[in-house]
Amino acid sequence: MVFDVCIVGTGPGGLQSAALLSEKGIRPLVLDNRKRVTDSFCGELVGEKVLELAKIPKNSEFVSNKIIGARVINLDTGCSIDLPEKTTGDAYLLDENKFQTYLKDVAESNGAEFRFAERAESVIKRDGFVTGVRTAKASYDTPVTVGADGARSIVASTAQFPLEGFKAMPSFRFKLENCKGLDANCAHFYLSRKIGLGYLWLYPRSETECNVGIGSPFPNQMGLFLRKFVEEKAEFSSAKIIDRNGDRIPYTGLLPRFVDNGVVLVGNSAGQVSNLLGGGVEPTLTGATMASPVVMAALESQDYSAHQLASYEKGYRSSSTGKKVQATAKYLSKIIKFSQKRDVFSYLDDIFSIVDADKITKTVYGDFSVLFVLSLMVKHPGFVLRLLKDYYL
Numbered sequence: 008m009v010f011d012v013c014i015v016g017t018g019p020g021g022l023q024s025a026a027l028l029s030e031k032g033i034r035p036l037v038l039d040n041r042k043r044v045t046d047s048f049c050g051e052l053v054g055e056k057v058l059e060l061a062k063i064p065k066n067s068e069f070v071s072n073k074i075i076g077a078r079v080i081n082l083d084t085g086c087s088i089d090l091p092e093k094t095t096g097d098a099y100l101l102d103e104n105k106f107q108t109y110l111k112d113v114a115e116s117n118g119a120e121f122r123f124a125e126r127a128e129s130v131i132k133r134d135g136f137v138t139g140v141r142t143a144k145a146s147y148d149t150p151v152t153v154g155a156d157g158a159r160s161i162v163a164s165t166a167q168f169p170l171e172g173f174k175a176m177p178s179f180r181f182k183l184e185n186c187k188g189l190d191a192n193c194a195h196f197y198l199s200r201k202i203g204l205g206y207l208w209l210y211p212r213s214e215t216e217c218n219v220g221i222g223s224p225f226p227n228q229m230g231l232f233l234r235k236f237v238e239e240k241a242e243f244s245s246a247k248i249i250d251r252n253g254d255r256i257p258y259t260g261l262l263p264r265f266v267d268n269g270v271v272l273v274g275n276s277a278g279q280v281s282n283l284l285g286g287g288v289e290p291t292l293t294g295a296t297m298a299s300p301v302v303m304a305a306l307e308s309q310d311y312s313a314h315q316l317a318s319y320e321k322g323y324r325s326s327s328t329g330k331k332v333q334a335t336a337k338y339l340s341k342i343i344k345f346s347q348k349r350d351v352f353s354y355l356d357d358i359f360s361i362v363d364a365d366k367i368t369k370t371v372y373g374d375f376s377v378l379f380v381l382s383l384m385v386k387h388p389g390f391v392l393r394l395l396k397d398y399y400l
């Protein structure tokens with residue numbers, strides 16, 4: 008059987024690539040080491056852009072809830088800040104299984120072939136080009152390989168992409184049912200010294216069902232913390248855990264290079280995650296959507312060189328999504344650095360009380376406003392001076 012492209016991974020990046028390429032008459036082979044498409048990981052809290060990219064309507068069976076706002080809570084003190092809808096934008100909770108199955112069905116109906124329980128062991132290289140993928144069962148020769156195999160990408164490592172400095176944080180979550188009195192339209196994010204620099208999240212599906220998860224770059228008994236949170240929260244007194252899973256989420260921004268001769272990376276494998284705010288599904292679907300026409304053009308021209316494929320990487324880096332990924336990675340790295348000399352949690356309640364949530368979100372997304380900083384200095388000179396002194400001295 009001859010395939011045009013080998014896609015490794017059936018997370019959102021691999022599925023979107025398979026759906027878009029097959030729609031245009033390209034025949035992809037899609038490999039995953041997991042047994043079923045619904046075993047693959049897919050985030051669930053997403054913005055409106057994800058629905059547009061995946062071409063699914065807001066009120067369809069693939070969306071299980073609409074989130075109208077968010078609350079960030081300091082678990083150590085009880086202080087909190089509300090992020091209104093204008094700050095979070097329209098957000099939705101996907102039904103992950105239906106969403107993944109839908110993308111697979113689209114690809115399959117257009118001729119993509121899926122092979123599950125087949126782990127890629129290495130890319131095949133000839134004359135400086137990636138020319139396919141080797142698994143324990145077979146070798147597949149394809150002119151282009153799409154590495155959508157997540158944070159521990161075999162495609163990225165065996166194709167020798169630059170991985171120095173690339174880091175991913177462990178994260179996992181429980182799905183709960185039988186909860187009581189949840190605020191069905193508000194996502195909650197919990198911060199605590201005990202979690203460290205990550206956060207715990209609660210995404211409601213309804214008043215009685217939700218997902219709770221936790222992730223941190225410096226995990227310290229995260230599992231115990233999450234379990235204790237579930238045990239102690241009144242709304243969960245008779246709740247039942249119906250599912251649990253987890254994976255790693257990159258947090259150091261885009262790889263220095265994610266295109267090479269005969270190969271492109273999309274999603275987690277390329278570092279396409281906006282970690283401080285947002286998540287990975289939108290940056291991943293954006294990556295797959297931008298890579299697909301470039302892969303098609305390479306196949307049409309039979310030029311599979313890095314030079315030909317480079318427009319994908321160039322376009323991604325200069326897109327608003329690419330800029331957000333880099334801006335949030337930069338802020339997280341600054342916070343990590345700052346936390347090595349100061350207790351960052353000691354500033355939290357002051358920040359909650361004086362900072363406009365909308366402006367701080369825009370700043371973190373890279374839309375830095377001198378006026379915003381000046382107005383903070385005028386209104387709260389003591390706090391701003393303390394922060395600057397502590398940061399720079």
Ligand SMILES: Cc1cc2nc3c(=O)[nH]c(=O)nc-3n(C[C@H](O)[C@H](O)[C@H](O)COP(=O)(O)OP(=O)(O)OC[C@H]3O[C@@H](n4cnc5c(N)ncnc54)[C@H](O)[C@@H]3O)c2cc1C
Nearest residue numbers: 016018019020040047050051052127157274275286287288
């Ligand atoms: C607990 C948790 C919660 C999250 N919540 C959200 C959220 O709410 N919103 C959001 O936007 N993002 C969220 N994310 C992040 C989001 O899930 C990822 O960024 C997104 O799934 C990345 O998609 P991907 O296709 O690049 O990779 P992945 O989803 O990681 O998929 C990679 C696939 O490749 C397969 N694979 C790996 N190695 C091989 C191999 N050698 N051979 C064959 N197959 C292989 C894996 O089995 C997997 O199916 C969350 C992540 C975690 C861990």
